[in-house]
Amino acid sequence: MKVQDLVTLVPWTFVAQILNLFLQAFLIKKFLFKPINEVLNKRREAADAQIREAQTARQEADAIKSEYEQNMAAAREQANEIVARAQKTASDQSDEILAKAGEEARAIRAKAQADIEQERKNAVSEMKNEISSVAMDIAGKVIEREISPEDHRKLIEEFIENVGEAS
Amino acid sequence: MNIDITGARIFWETPIKLPVLGRLCISETLVVSWLVMLIITGLCIFLTRDLKVENISKRQALAEMIVETADNFVVGNMGEKFRYMIPFVSALFATSLVSNLISLVGLRSPTADLSTEAAWAVVVFIMITGQKIKANGVGGYLKGFTTPIVIMTPFNILSELATPISMACRHFGNILSGVVINALIYAALAVANRALFGLIPGAVGKFLGAVPFLDVGLPAILSVYFDWFTGVMQAFIFCMLTVMYIANAAQPDE
Numbered sequence: 001m002k003v004q005d006l007v008t009l010v011p012w013t014f015v016a017q018i019l020n021l022f023l024q025a026f027l028i029k030k031f032l033f034k035p036i037n038e039v040l041n042k043r044r045e046a047a048d049a050q051i052r053e054a055q056t057a058r059q060e061a062d063a064i065k066s067e068y069e070q071n072m073a074a075a076r077e078q079a080n081e082i083v084a085r086a087q088k089t090a091s092d093q094s095d096e097i098l099a100k101a102g103e104e105a106r107a108i109r110a111k112a113q114a115d116i117e118q119e120r121k122n123a124v125s126e127m128k129n130e131i132s133s134v135a136m137d138i139a140g141k142v143i144e145r146e147i148s149p150e151d152h153r154k155l156i157e158e159f160i161e162n163v164g165e166a167s
Numbered sequence: 168m169n170i171d172i173t174g175a176r177i178f179w180e181t182p183i184k185l186p187v188l189g190r191l192c193i194s195e196t197l198v199v200s201w202l203v204m205l206i207i208t209g210l211c212i213f214l215t216r217d218l219k220v221e222n223i224s225k226r227q228a229l230a231e232m233i234v235e236t237a238d239n240f241v242v243g244n245m246g247e248k249f250r251y252m253i254p255f256v257s258a259l260f261a262t263s264l265v266s267n268l269i270s271l272v273g274l275r276s277p278t279a280d281l282s283t284e285a286a287w288a289v290v291v292f293i294m295i296t297g298q299k300i301k302a303n304g305v306g307g308y309l310k311g312f313t314t315p316i317v318i319m320t321p322f323n324i325l326s327e328l329a330t331p332i333s334m335a336c337r338h339f340g341n342i343l344s345g346v347v348i349n350a351l352i353y354a355a356l357a358v359a360n361r362a363l364f365g366l367i368p369g370a371v372g373k374f375l376g377a378v379p380f381l382d383v384g385l386p387a388i389l390s391v392y393f394d395w396f397t398g399v400m401q402a403f404i405f406c407m408l409t410v411m412y413i414a415n416a417a418q419p420d421e
Binding site: 001002003004005006007008009010011012013014015016017018020021022023024025026027028029031032033035036037038039040042043046 | 172173174175176177178180187188189190191192194196197200201204207208211212214215218219220221227230231233234237253254255257258259261262277280281282283285286287289290339343
């Protein structure tokens with residue numbers, strides 16, 4: 001079989017190798033770079049889409065959060081209002097209760113004073129009767145005569161009036 | 168004993184002789200080149216089978232890694248505007264690498280034929296020149312040879328021509344040295360084998376001497392350097408030089 005020299009330039013091989021190189025470049029581009037770059041681009045797009053989705057989701061979350069915070073502030077305000085109102089009501093009620101209690105106490109005292117007055121009047125009239133009968137007895141014994149009860153009474157009442165004025 | 172280190176075998180050639188191109192021949196170089204192309208293309212098709220966007224296979228991860236490495240290599244060294252060069256540089260690297268390493272299975276490397284490297288280097292040279300003309304205009308390109316003084320013109324032309332020649336010869340020389348050293352080692356080991364087993368008298372010694380026992384081992388260790396290291400290195404260097412020269416050529420002279 002014929003062989004080439006060890007170091008030689010064969011024109012046909014030279015031309016064929018140039019064509020082979022460009023053919024190989026085309027084949028590599030078609031079978032490796034094109035499909036892989038397509039997949040890489042698709043993945044990049046998918047990643048971009050996910051990032052966009054995440055951004056939208058975060059914006060929504062932010063909106064929800066601010067709304068929630070507003071609601072919270074409103075609720076706190078309401079709560080404060082309710083508490084203030086309750087405190088006011090409670091103090092009003094306590095004032096009312098105190099006033100009523102004071103009134104009752106005054107009424108009881110007035111009644112007690114009236115009772116005491118009554119008791120005193122009763123005691124005085126009882127004492128009048130007692131004194132008049134004693135005085136009648138003493139007078140009867142002194143003058144030894146019976147005087148009519150009418151005169152008697154008149155006399156005694158006169159006496160007592162005088163006593164009462166004197167005392 | 169004689170060692171015969173020759174070029175590639177010629178399987179077929181036309182009887183007619185053309186003026187410049189000579190006889191059209193199908194040599195070992197071309198056949199193995201086609202085999203190399205088949206291997207690379209087959210590998211590309213295998214790697215890019217059923218691609219997915221999510222939950223990718225190891226095979227696809229490898230393919231993506233290769234593509235991204237090629238992207239980074241070309242774009243990183245040449246800039247974004249040379250993105251179209253990615254397939255060419257990749258083809259250059261893959262062809263060179265597989266051609267260098269195919270000698271491991273006993274075939275003759277297409278890169279052990281100067282025609283192959285010369286073809287690549289001339290393509291690169293044309294690209295370099297094209298970029299220079301594109302950057303400076305034809306006048307600027309021609310004027311560039313007369314710098315810094317007119318007397319330097321022949322040397323500038325020589326240095327310009329030295330670029331493809333040095334690229335081709337560097338690659339070719341490295342691969343050829345591997346071929347030559349391999350042939351020498353195998354021959355030497357065969358001689359050593361015969362001498363060692365020839366000590367056994369009679370027909371047994373002759374028979375055992377003919378079987379190359381010593382060829383197992385040492386050539387494999389040496390091939391780590393001469394085939395693997397040199398093969399990968401030269402493919403890388405060739406591509407690196409291609410990329411650097413073209414990127415430099417695209418920058419206009421001051």
